[in-house]
Amino acid sequence: IYAGVEQMARKYGYHVVVAASNYQYDTEHQEVDRMVSQGCKAIVMYPIIRNRQQLKEDYLKKEYRDIAITLIDMAFEEQKRSQVIFDNYTAGYDMTMLLAKAKCSRIAFMDYNTPDCYYMHRSLIDRRQGYKNALGDMGLPCNSDDYLLIQRPAAQSITESVISAMPAIFEQWKNNAYFPVGLVCMDDSAAMTVIRIANECGIKVPEELKIVGFDNLKSAASFIPAFPTTEVNFARASAIAAEMAIKEATGKQNNTSVYMLQAPVTRVKALSLKAVKTR
Amino acid sequence: IYAGVEQMARKYGYHVVVAASNYQYDTEHQEVDRMVSQGCKAIVMYPIIRNRQQLKEDYLKKEYRDIAITLIDMAFEEQKRSQVIFDNYTAGYDMTMLLAKAKCSRIAFMDYNTPDCYYMHRSLIDRRQGYKNALGDMGLPCNSDDYLLIQRPAAQSITESVISAMPAIFEQWKNNAYFPVGLVCMDDSAAMTVIRIANECGIKVPEELKIVGFDNLKSAASFIPAFPTTEVNFARASAIAAEMAIKEATGKQNNTSVYMLQAPVTRVKALSLKAVKTR
Incomplete structure (x- = not known):
């Protein structure tokens, strides 16, 4: 900046x-x-x-x-x-469409917030609207279950909160034949954390779960497996x-x-x- | 819309x-x-x-x-x-820079208006300012000769006016060893018309004259030779x-x-x- x-x-x-x-x-x-x-x-x-x-x-x-x-x-x-x-609305819309066109029949969206204190995160609010509209336009289900709201206590970093929350969510998904096969993460940093945890839980990325991030972080540029992001x-x-x-x-x-x-x-x-x- | x-x-x-x-x-x-x-x-x-x-x-x-x-x-x-x-200012600026970087040492800008009745075309006004500033930043000449103002009588379409005006301009250019080798057109539609007329006048596009358009018209998407445009x-x-x-x-x-x-x-x-x- x-x-x-x-x-x-x-x-x-x-x-x-x-x-x-x-x-x-x-x-x-x-x-x-x-x-x-x-x-x-x-x-x-x-x-x-x-x-x-x-x-x-x-x-x-x-x-x-x-x-x-x-x-x-x-x-x-x-x-x-x-x-x-x-234009994060369009970014959220395009990312969801990208997953839908990659044959993801069920797509989840990851968000975070602090318990009892609603933070207004402009980019995530806009992206979520784009996600919802893309699901609607593609005729895909928009389940409330697929909105993953990560609880982030004030004392924790976002990454720590993702690490705390995701293993339980992935275990639940593995017991469900129809778990989401696409996941719109908050950003590249969350995407990398999620991919690592998915691996540990025995979920293959991108074969079983396709991940997208945002913001083209430098640290994600050489990450394997690569995933789409926004510039x-x-x-x-x-x-x-x-x-x-x-x-x-x-x-x-x-x-x-x-x-x-x-x-x-x-x-x-x-x-x-x-x-x-x-x- | x-x-x-x-x-x-x-x-x-x-x-x-x-x-x-x-x-x-x-x-x-x-x-x-x-x-x-x-x-x-x-x-x-x-x-x-x-x-x-x-x-x-x-x-x-x-x-x-x-x-x-x-x-x-x-x-x-x-x-x-x-x-x-x-942001047509930046569009005009970027297009001019693109031509300058493609080794165009003299770049013309095409505009149109109706005689005796100045119409305020917001996009063209902004693009022209971008064109001028880009020429300045690249140290290229900003000749008044290179501002091609197409006269469009009220009864004529813009395309008809371009067809009327361009052959004489191209003939003039051909007699001048240093004619403009880049041309910023009003839009894709004008760009296609200009390329057709250039061909008829024996000026090769893009070898001798490089053309750019605006607005990513559907009809221009499969036009040959292709030319840059804006989304x-x-x-x-x-x-x-x-x-x-x-x-x-x-x-x-x-x-x-x-x-x-x-x-x-x-x-x-x-x-x-x-x-x-x-x-």
Whole structure:
């Protein structure tokens, strides 16, 4: 993200000040406050994921309304800020279609959340809608059983939560002749963890279970077996967000706008058995 | 466009009423009036191209301010309506860069307009700015001669106007050792017409002149020689526009917003001579 912001700041002759929110809503708020008091007129932000209450009372809605704050990826319209987001609805739709066309007759979707505190994860909300619509368009069942909601206690990492939850789910699937044969994971990181656990449970990927991820993580690029993922260009997103923020701060752009970047599916061939066997 | 609107109307439980403007500003106005009097609260519109005077006095600015009208593609900010548009600036920039990288040392841009009545074609205005900036960034000449403005009398189709204008331009180019070797056409339809005329004039495409189009028309998909174009997802654009209109009509969204979708370049390989020769 920094690279894109730096590029635009250089182009327009601005300096860049950096701060990290450490995944804390209050820290994010404090850092914005500090930046504004230092004289920043334009801020590009990758917002931390808010829970319902935080989003409802979001400081971005009420405070710093004269500062051009543009949001990347994890943004909601109700924050009333210009945004650069990825088209995760289409990404979820396309991934589900890809599995359906690879003859997956039952497709599950993996999500996560923290018990008793609903976090609003923009990308997952959009992808899930795409998943549902793709199932509908293909005439495939949309069972509530196939929505795998991983419980993530506040003290645990997402990976730890996936490792805790998946073995029991896979054991259940093995006792059911009609278990899902396609699984849309949260991202590449979850996909790799899931593939490892599936292997340990004696479920062959991709022969018995086809997996797809998202976000084209570097660590997944050489993972075997390969699986489809989406390309997301964060440098491009942040360059656009920085340019929007500069234009708003200098009065060249008045209303808020949403720039939607594509997150196209890549590594599609990984789903064909043939491609896997020749490795 | 209809498909995307229908999808969202179904999701939110609305009916869809359809009307056509027949490329007439007055007809468009009348049809909006009819829809409003029939009780429509939300309208998704692909606006006809306005001339300067029409845009200045646009009925969309003053009338039906309590009706949620969202615009697709051919929209301007001054209409003060929510919009879903494609990033044609970047499309024009990327196409020009593509030609520059294919060793085109002089690149022309094709536009059209009606004599004595300047029409505001949003996509072409944006693409032309992208073309100019790309030439600048590559250090290529930006000659006014290379801006081909096709005169289109009101009674003529765009294709007819291209057919009328291009032979003389090509004959002129042939007498000039340094004629443009890259041409950014208005769209795929113009690109196909231009290639046909170039052939008739004895100019080889892509060996002597490289052509690019826009909008990924179905009729151009199997055209030989192939040429690069842009992907534009109108179904997605109209689904977003319909959802925006519904949210505005039901009070869930108050301010107007601009949604900008990517129009990424595709069929890039068509520009390499090697790919063409193997056909």
